[in-house]
Amino acid sequence: MFIGIFHKHSITKPNGKVNKNISNNVYKNFRYWLYLPDKVTRNMPIIVYLPSLGETGIGSGPINEIKNHGQSYNAIIVHMTVPSGSSVNNCLSDYISLINELVNKYSANKNKVSIMGFSNGCYGLVNMIEKYPNYFSAAVFIGCAPNKRIDI
Numbered sequence: 295m296f297i298g299i300f301h302k303h304s305i306t307k308p309n310g311k312v313n314k315n316i317s318n319n320v321y322k323n324f325r326y327w328l329y330l331p332d333k334v335t336r337n338m339p340i341i342v343y344l345p346s347l348g349e350t351g352i353g354s355g356p357i358n359e360i361k362n363h364g365q366s367y368n369a370i371i372v373h374m375t376v377p378s379g380s381s382v383n384n385c386l387s388d389y390i391s392l393i394n395e396l397v398n399k400y401s402a403n404k405n406k407v408s409i410m411g412f413s414n415g416c417y418g419l420v421n422m423i424e425k426y427p428n429y430f431s432a433a434v435f436i437g438c439a440p441n442k443r444i445d446i
Contacts, residue, residue: 315366321392324385327373330400331366339369339406339431342393344382344415344422346437370402374415382411382418386425410434 317328331338374389376382397404409430411419416438423433 321395322388323380324377324388325375326392327375328396329367329371329373331368331370334370334400336401337403337406338400339408340393340396340402341367341369341371342389342407342409342430343371343373344389344409344411344418345373345375346413346415370396370400372396376414382415383421386418386422389422390426390429406431408432408434410436411438413437 315330315332317330319326319328372393374382374385374392376385393407396402397407407430409419409422410433411417411422413436416435419433419435420438423430
């Protein structure tokens with residue numbers, strides 16, 4: 295499980311150097327953080343993180359772990375945010391559009407797109423899997439208890 299503390303949108307490593315592998319981007323009406331390994335290769339997996347309600351920075355999730363602890367992963371990691379006054383559930387189709395664009399842009403493995411959700415993002419994850427039942431290869435629920443059976 296990835297847990298962290300929000301640090302004012304900084305993208306610095308513990309030694310104070312900027313982590314060039316992390317970028318803060320805008321897609322349609324929301325921001326997202328993107329981690330790319332030092333060497334991006336064809337067929338890499340993508341890990342998608344859906345945040346808690348109102349999370350506009352990288353307060354939790356794998357990007358925060360990378361930023362604060364200098365971790366590196368052999369995967370493309372996308373940390374979605376939620377537009378102010380909205381919820382994860384209102385962004386599901388835009389999230390899928392962005393993921394599709396990233397799969398194409400980086401020649402990622404569309405059969406290895408996994409997703410994790412924290413708190414409100416976890417409930418969005420349930421809805422995402424229901425709306426796109428064959429899209430994700432794995433799902434991780436953090437901080438919620440889905441009230442229905444989810445098969446992926």
